[in-house]
Amino acid sequence: MMDLVLRPARPADAPVMARLVNMAGEGLPLALWTGMAAPGEDPWDVGAARAARDEGAFSWRNALVAERDGAVQGMIITYEVDSEPEMPDAETPPVFVPLIALEAKAPGTRYINVLATLPDARRTGVGTALMQAVEGDAPAAGLSLIVASGNAAARRFYAGLGYGEVARMAVVEGMGWQTDHQDWILVTRP
Secondary structure (H helix, E strand, O other), X not given: OOOEEEEEOOHHHHHHHHHHHHHHOOOHHHHHHHHHOOOOOOHHHHHHHHHOOOOOOOOHHHEEEEEEOOEEXXXXXXXXXXXXXXXXXXXXXXXXXXXXXXXXXXXXXXXXXXXXXXXXXXXXXXXXXXXXXXHXXXXXXXXXXXXXXXXXXXXXXXXXXXXXXXXXXXXXXXXXXXXXXXXXXXXXXX
16 A cells, blocks of 8 residues: 555546546446437546536545556545535436435535545555545544445445445436446445
8 A cells, every 4th residue: 555645636537537436326427428428429528527627526626536656546536515405306317316315314424425446456455545535534424425235345345434324215217327226325424
């Protein structure tokens, strides 16, 4: 781990950020970007453009990356959940309703929107280093994140770090996205 460098993300990291957020999002981000893409536009370019934005939850400004030998190995994206978070409305695509509703159940926390490592960097301490980096400045309400019920490795990882289940909601498929997961699970750590 001595050769691992944590640094704030930069706009130039956007392509790898898109790949990592899609991995963490169980393929749902790519389905969203596919629906957003103009005719002939590559959905991955849509995702990279979103990561390169200065605003929004999925922005390089909210990300910390882990680098080894100058190459990004993993990323964490966090932001504060409002003390009075917005709930999904009639215009929210149904696939996102459970995610937004679960996030709203953790007001005042620092929400870990994305934690992902590239496949060849898994089990090398990258995820742990990124989690430890954000734990140091957690608000009084603690940290929160959502994990898919079928992602047993991630669930064990978060449980080992002291995260406990708070709520769960059924996964809703749509927008061309399908999954074997049954539920989204909100976990928190005080």
